């Protein structure tokens with residue numbers, strides 16, 4: 001049994017929120033995109049339009065698909081605008097305290113039958129569910145970046161998630177044209193349990209001077225056929241998000257093999273968060289990315 005989903009709320013209009021709003025609107029859902037910052041929302045809509053336009057240029061969608069998708073996305077600075085959503089997907093920063101606060105506020109305005117999901121990369125779904133008034137209607141729907149291009153979505157049930165919520169989330173992902181991988185609720189789930197230690201190891205390789213940024217990325221692109229080098233990918237994901245995921249792995253699994261590399265910590269402390277702040281393992285302020293080490 002599934003619940004009918006017509007209107008989807010997306011909380012957080014960063015790179016993932018943009019992508020989720022984009023694919024949901026293109027699949028015919030009405031979307032309300034929320035963020036604490038009005039400027040963020042404006043630039044989010046411009047980014048979505050840019051990505052849709054690229055798809056039109058590639059003939060993946062028509063001009064009328066682009067227009068209709070954009071028309072289906074409303075933006076709102078207040079969570080009150082999400083009151084009549086059937087499904088809400090939280091995709092604000094990877095900080096448990098921020099997410100808990102959002103769930104507390106949004107659950108107060110949602111209808112009781114609405115499903116609440118998080119796009120968290122790593123945090124316990126069971127623990128986040130416990131901060132809501134509806135643990136049985138709470139689930140992890142974990143998209144990959146960039147959302148319009150990646151085929152996979154991980155689904156993670158918390159201990160209390162009921163079958164109706166799981167089946168509804170599965171049907172929703174299928175409607176977006178994406179494949180599901182089901183993960184148990186353990187730190188960082190499947191993709192990031194494997195991917196982030198690889199990225200962290202690449203940063204240790206840089207930290208220990210085994211290779212420079214260029215050599216490490218070239219090694220993994222040309223030597224292992226990865227589409228992006230691990231440091232380029234870390235910048236793409238966001239170094240703050242990478243660090244948060246490593247911290248969740250380190251604390252959650254209590255194993256020193258997940259120790260975040262001190263160089264990753266230093267970049268985040270400097271505010272060098274990767275592409276989103278224009279500087280990370282590469283400097284993106286010029287015509288082409290320049291390695292920072």
Ligand SMILES: CC(=O)CC(=O)SCCNC(=O)CCNC(=O)[C@H](O)C(C)(C)COP(=O)(O)OP(=O)(O)OC[C@H]1O[C@@H](n2cnc3c(N)ncnc32)[C@H](O)[C@@H]1OP(=O)(O)O
Nearest residue numbers: 051054055058060121143144145146148149192227228237
């Ligand atoms: C951290 C987490 O919690 C989980 C994660 O997401 S981990 C990160 C997972 N993602 C990856 O590993 C990405 C690795 N990189 C890649 O796969 C590729 O480099 C890439 C898909 C990003 C770009 O591929 P490419 O061949 O260089 O680019 P290009 O041919 O221009 O684009 C391919 C598609 O991606 C889309 N795309 C590329 N960049 C995009 C962006 N920033 N936003 C939206 N769409 C984008 C393009 O529109 C295109 O879509 P269509 O196939 O529908 O036309």
Ligand SMILES: NC(=O)C1=CN([C@@H]2O[C@H](COP(=O)(O)OP(=O)(O)OC[C@H]3O[C@@H](n4cnc5c(N)ncnc54)[C@H](OP(=O)(O)O)[C@@H]3O)[C@@H](O)[C@H]2O)C=CC1
Nearest residue numbers: 012013014015016035036037091092093094120121145237
């Ligand atoms: N980056 C990635 O590759 C992936 C990330 N994820 C997960 O998705 C989530 C978002 O990541 P990403 O999009 O990269 O992050 P970004 O930093 O790009 O975006 C986060 C957005 O959330 C906003 N925000 C912060 N606090 C609130 C709040 N209280 N209410 C509403 N919006 C808020 C931020 O606004 P402001 O900047 O003004 O603070 C920002 O616009 C994280 O949980 C992350 O782990 C999942 C898969 C892949």
